[in-house]
Amino acid sequence: MSTPILATKLYLPPPRPGVVLRSRLIERLSQGSHRRLTLICAPAGFGKTTLISEWLAGCDRPAAWLSLDEGDSDPTRFLAYLVASLRTIAADIGEGVLSMLGSPHPPPTESVLTTLLNEINTIPDNFVLVLDDYHVVDARLVDDALAFLLDHLPPRMHLIIATREDPNLPLSRLRVRGQLSELRAADLRFTPSEAGEFLEGVMGLNLSAEDIAALETRTEGWIAGLQLAAISMQGRKDATSFIESFTGSHHFVLDYLVEEVLGQQSESIQTFLLSTSVLDRLCGPLCDAVLLDPSASGQEMLEYIEHSNLFIVPLDDERRWYRYHHLFAELLRQRLHQSATSVVELHVRASQWYEDNGLDMEAIHHALVAEDFERAASLIELSWRAMDRSLQFAMWLGWVKALPDELVRARPMLSVAYAWALMDVGELEAGESRLRDAERWLETTADTSVPSAEMVVVDEEEFRSLPVTIASAHAYLAQVLGDVSGTVRHARRALDLLPEDDHLGRAIPGALLGLAYWESGDLEAAHRTLADALMGFQMTGNIVAAISGTYGLADMRVDQGRLQEAIRTYERSLRLVMEQGEPALQGTAHLYLGLSGLRLEQGDLEAAKQHMLKSEELGEHATSPDWPYRSCVAKARMAEAQGELDDALDLLDEAERLYRRSPVPDVRPVAALKTRVWVGQGRLTEALGWACERGLSVADDLSYLREFEHIVLARVLMAEYRSEGADRSILEAMGLLARLLQAAEAGGRMGRVIEILVLQALAHHMQGDISAALQPLQRSLTLAEPEGYVRIFVDEGTPMARLLSEAATHGITPDYTGRLLAALEAEAHESEHKSYSPPDQPLAEPLSQRELEVLRLIAQGLSNREISERLFLALDTIKGHNRRIFGKLSVQRRSEAVVKARSLGILPHQN
Amino acid sequence: MSSRLDQPMVYQIRVKGHLGPQWTDWFGGLAITLEDNGETLLTGPVVDQAALHGLLRQVRDLGMPLISAVRVKPP
Numbered sequence: 001m002s003t004p005i006l007a008t009k010l011y012l013p014p015p016r017p018g019v020v021l022r023s024r025l026i027e028r029l030s031q032g033s034h035r036r037l038t039l040i041c042a043p044a045g046f047g048k049t050t051l052i053s054e055w056l057a058g059c060d061r062p063a064a065w066l067s068l069d070e071g072d073s074d075p076t077r078f079l080a081y082l083v084a085s086l087r088t089i090a091a092d093i094g095e096g097v098l099s100m101l102g103s104p105h106p107p108p109t110e111s112v113l114t115t116l117l118n119e120i121n122t123i124p125d126n127f128v129l130v131l132d133d134y135h136v137v138d139a140r141l142v143d144d145a146l147a148f149l150l151d152h153l154p155p156r157m158h159l160i161i162a163t164r165e166d167p168n169l170p171l172s173r174l175r176v177r178g179q180l181s182e183l184r185a186a187d188l189r190f191t192p193s194e195a196g197e198f199l200e201g202v203m204g205l206n207l208s209a210e211d212i213a214a215l216e217t218r219t220e221g222w223i224a225g226l227q228l229a230a231i232s233m234q235g236r237k238d239a240t241s242f243i244e245s246f247t248g249s250h251h252f253v254l255d256y257l258v259e260e261v262l263g264q265q266s267e268s269i270q271t272f273l274l275s276t277s278v279l280d281r282l283c284g285p286l287c288d289a290v291l292l293d294p295s296a297s298g299q300e301m302l303e304y305i306e307h308s309n310l311f312i313v314p315l316d317d318e319r320r321w322y323r324y325h326h327l328f329a330e331l332l333r334q335r336l337h338q339s340a341t342s343v344v345e346l347h348v349r350a351s352q353w354y355e356d357n358g359l360d361m362e363a364i365h366h367a368l369v370a371e372d373f374e375r376a377a378s379l380i381e382l383s384w385r386a387m388d389r390s391l392q393f394a395m396w397l398g399w400v401k402a403l404p405d406e407l408v409r410a411r412p413m414l415s416v417a418y419a420w421a422l423m424d425v426g427e428l429e430a431g432e433s434r435l436r437d438a439e440r441w442l443e444t445t446a447d448t449s450v451p452s453a454e455m456v457v458v459d460e461e462e463f464r465s466l467p468v469t470i471a472s473a474h475a476y477l478a479q480v481l482g483d484v485s486g487t488v489r490h491a492r493r494a495l496d497l498l499p500e501d502d503h504l505g506r507a508i509p510g511a512l513l514g515l516a517y518w519e520s521g522d523l524e525a526a527h528r529t530l531a532d533a534l535m536g537f538q539m540t541g542n543i544v545a546a547i548s549g550t551y552g553l554a555d556m557r558v559d560q561g562r563l564q565e566a567i568r569t570y571e572r573s574l575r576l577v578m579e580q581g582e583p584a585l586q587g588t589a590h591l592y593l594g595l596s597g598l599r600l601e602q603g604d605l606e607a608a609k610q611h612m613l614k615s616e617e618l619g620e621h622a623t624s625p626d627w628p629y630r631s632c633v634a635k636a637r638m639a640e641a642q643g644e645l646d647d648a649l650d651l652l653d654e655a656e657r658l659y660r661r662s663p664v665p666d667v668r669p670v671a672a673l674k675t676r677v678w679v680g681q682g683r684l685t686e687a688l689g690w691a692c693e694r695g696l697s698v699a700d701d702l703s704y705l706r707e708f709e710h711i712v713l714a715r716v717l718m719a720e721y722r723s724e725g726a727d728r729s730i731l732e733a734m735g736l737l738a739r740l741l742q743a744a745e746a747g748g749r750m751g752r753v754i755e756i757l758v759l760q761a762l763a764h765h766m767q768g769d770i771s772a773a774l775q776p777l778q779r780s781l782t783l784a785e786p787e788g789y790v791r792i793f794v795d796e797g798t799p800m801a802r803l804l805s806e807a808a809t810h811g812i813t814p815d816y817t818g819r820l821l822a823a824l825e826a827e828a829h830e831s832e833h834k835s836y837s838p839p840d841q842p843l844a845e846p847l848s849q850r851e852l853e854v855l856r857l858i859a860q861g862l863s864n865r866e867i868s869e870r871l872f873l874a875l876d877t878i879k880g881h882n883r884r885i886f887g888k889l890s891v892q893r894r895s896e897a898v899v900k901a902r903s904l905g906i907l908p909h910q911n
Numbered sequence: 912m913s914s915r916l917d918q919p920m921v922y923q924i925r926v927k928g929h930l931g932p933q934w935t936d937w938f939g940g941l942a943i944t945l946e947d948n949g950e951t952l953l954t955g956p957v958v959d960q961a962a963l964h965g966l967l968r969q970v971r972d973l974g975m976p977l978i979s980a981v982r983v984k985p986p
Contacts, residue, residue: 252928
């Protein structure tokens with residue numbers, strides 16, 4: 001990921017020489033470090049940061065530090081920085097998380113965090129992570145991420161949060177569980193003796209006991225106040241009179257003292273302090289650029305200010321970057337506001353310096369603060385590519401939305417980028433409207449090679465590709481909305497505008513065109529077009545993009561009944577990945593997942609499991625955005641094939657939640673997959689409910705996109721006939737199947753043809769007409785044999801076993817039929833074995849086979865997550881099993897469940 | 912008077928310590944009244960809840976002890 005990481009945010013402030021040793025607080029931090037979280041919560045100026053750095057210096061644990069700023073309210077950026085800070089103590093961790101964050105649609109935060117937690121677990125030592133200034137983060141998503149992290153905090157990790165306000169975390173729960181250690185304002189205030197030690201020992205002032213007491217009372221032990229008071233007194237002979245007027249005044253402590261301190265500084269220092277207070281970070285050259293005063297050197301000024309203890313904090317060891325203490329900066333800014341200096345001008349100069357030094361984010365920030373919107377718009381326009389690549393849509397969108405709208409509309413490039421960013425975050429309508437803004441400029445300009453006078457374009461090279469970019473964006477939009485003819489029209493226009501040899505440029509509209517053909521059911525054209533586009537990516541070195549469409553190619557082959565070729569498609573992409581070396585590219589896990597499904601279809605459960613395991617092992621980092629959804633569907637299929645229908649449904653529910661509309665056609669909707677399982681369970685009411693809800697009828701016009709649903713509808717009708725015996729149901733099913741067969745054959749979708757023939761055979765069988773059943777069965781067997789299909793027959797269970805035996809006696813594909821019958825027999829044996837194996841359960845409601853399996857793994861000491869990985873089930877599914885186990889055993893927790901199960905003889909007693 | 916909280920309302924924020932009149936700008940035009948007991952009252956219309964929270968955040972970031980924040984009827 002190319003997010004620029006500012007090292008200064010990760011700088012662990014070293015302990016400062018000459019500070020008050022606060023052993024009572026250090027001791028409390030040490031004790032608290034055995035808990036999960038230390039919360040240091042107090043207003044500005046209470047010495048939070050100093051205290052932590054003191055404690056860390058004397059503690060033998062390595063520490064990662066992260067100073068937060070407003071930008072970290074963007075969860076992606078927050079996580080990127082979190083990883084970057086952890087890398088300061090464990091250089092090789094977080095690779096997975098970074099590549100997840102680097103995908104165009106990052107997976108849910110929870111799965112990113114799970115990956116991170118697994119990687120953190122590899123850190124061998126106890127360590128500390130400090131999040132400083134957490135109050136600046138104002139984002140529910142970041143709070144939630146942190147709460148999740150705390151819930152699953154690895155035992156060797158301790159988290160410290162320093163903040164001015166209580167964070168939005170489950171603090172009371174942590175307190176009750178003894179997982180929280182707290183230091184608050186009352187703890188952090190200087191006690192009278194600490195105040196004395198500070199004023200005399202550290203600041204070298206010679207004060208009477210009364211003076212010290214008076215200062216301590218006036219500041220109420222507020223460290224920032226005492227420090228400013230001490231600086232004010234350092235240059236004075238008559239400390240007592242200062243103390244008298246200070247303590248006699250009602251002025252807000254800091255307001256009074258900053259005035260005093262500034263008053264003691266030379267004019268040039270005062271100007272420097274006020275002018276540079278607009279900067280979040282300072283370095284010599286930046287200060288020079290902001291001040292434009294050739295007589296002063298920024299670097300020297302900064303060193304003088306540091307030397308004079310004027311609330312400046314170094315951000316690195318080289319004394320290059322500094323920042324003012326936040327409180328001091330706030331007071332300086334208020335005074336700057338009062339002065340005659342043009343604050344806008346200062347921000348513009350800062351923006352200019354940042355731009356010259358390649359720091360776009362800061363350049364944009366200062367331009368926006370200065371309300372120099374023209375400048376900001378240009379910078380934002382130019383930053384799009386980099387921000388898009390590093391997936392900081394949220395931050396980029398925040399910038400654009402801060403611009404006056406007419407300014408955005410006057411910029412075609414900015415409008416197109418805005419459109420893409422909006423579409424990326426799922427705001428399709430808003431995206432389309434921005435696209436139209438950009439387009440209007442093309443309509444008014446005859447010559448599209450040069451920007452016209454009224455429009456604003458900063459990147460002329462990008463401008464020349466504007467018509468292509470717009471057409472591609474339209475194609476994307478149309479494809480997401482399921483408007484196939486729109487996709488085809490726009491994608492073709494983009495392709496027409498591009499030269500034949502612009503392989504990369506043609507790849508995006510080409511891929512969209514391929515997806516549109518796919519959706520319309522023209523699988524040959526779709527395959528050819530998509531494969532060409534992916535080759536375009538490959539030729540231009542975009543391997544991740546090149547392999548991202550593999551499952552599309554393979555899925556088409558599966559529908560065409562070409563399993564072997566689908567397998568070769570995945571294997572080819574895997575070879576491409578191997579050639580790139582380690583670590584595995586994003587999307588690699590999908591290749592194994594795809595292979596797993598194909599091996600499962602061929603009846604090789606072991607190989608399927610191996611591939612599934614391999615895809616899991618690759619870690620979620622080798623996945624792309626739709627991974628959680630695809631992985632759930634694949635696991636559901638595996639559970640279904642193993643007869644675990646409840647688990648399959650749980651996984652499909654999860655998949656349904658995770659599904660996001662994308663340009664990839666949804667040719668196997670999850671709801672239809674669920675209905676197939678319901679039919680298997682005999683849940684006719686639910687299955688009919690689905691058909692009704694989807695408005696499906698046997699009289700529907702047929703289309704490829706709904707073909708899968710119509711095949712499931714035929715299954716529902718057959719189940720209805722089986723259960724209720726109404727002739728109408730079976731006749732309708734047969735009629736529908738005949739039409740479906742014709743359509744699938746016409747489209748060359750032999751995979752679908754095989755399934756339809758199987759259903760026709762079963763329908764005849766249901767009506768007791770075995771010899772009529774044999775005809776479609778024979779055809780399906782002949783088509784399926786060379787491709788090695790197994791599940792498509794075996795899934796149908798006993799009726800299929802009967803039909804295959806009959807086929808065997810008729811000498812139909814004898815080897816193949818024999819193999820299928822053996823598989824069916826093994827499966828029947830397995831389920832018999834399963835249903836008789838449970839021990840006697842003296843329970844009102846006995847545990848299911850799966851629940852027993854989970855309980856055994858609990859007894860072996862596996863965590864829920866480990867169990868979910870072992871059984872290829874979603875974590876939530878395991879939790880659901882746990883709840884049911886606890887309910888049936890009338891216990892509250894895992895350990896009690898094991899004890900109770902042992903005492904009841906459900907689990908063997910421990911020796 | 913509407914009591915809906917998304918309407919502009921007059922708020923009175925009481926902090927500890929006296930602030931000079933030059934702070935008026937900083938606090939978005941709120942009137943500054945100094946009380947004899949050493950407290951400062953910031954009084955004025957606040958557009959909505961978000962603005963109120965922003966104001967309280969400003970007070971927090973100055974490290975000013977906040978004593979109270981109340982909604983008052985406009986005069």
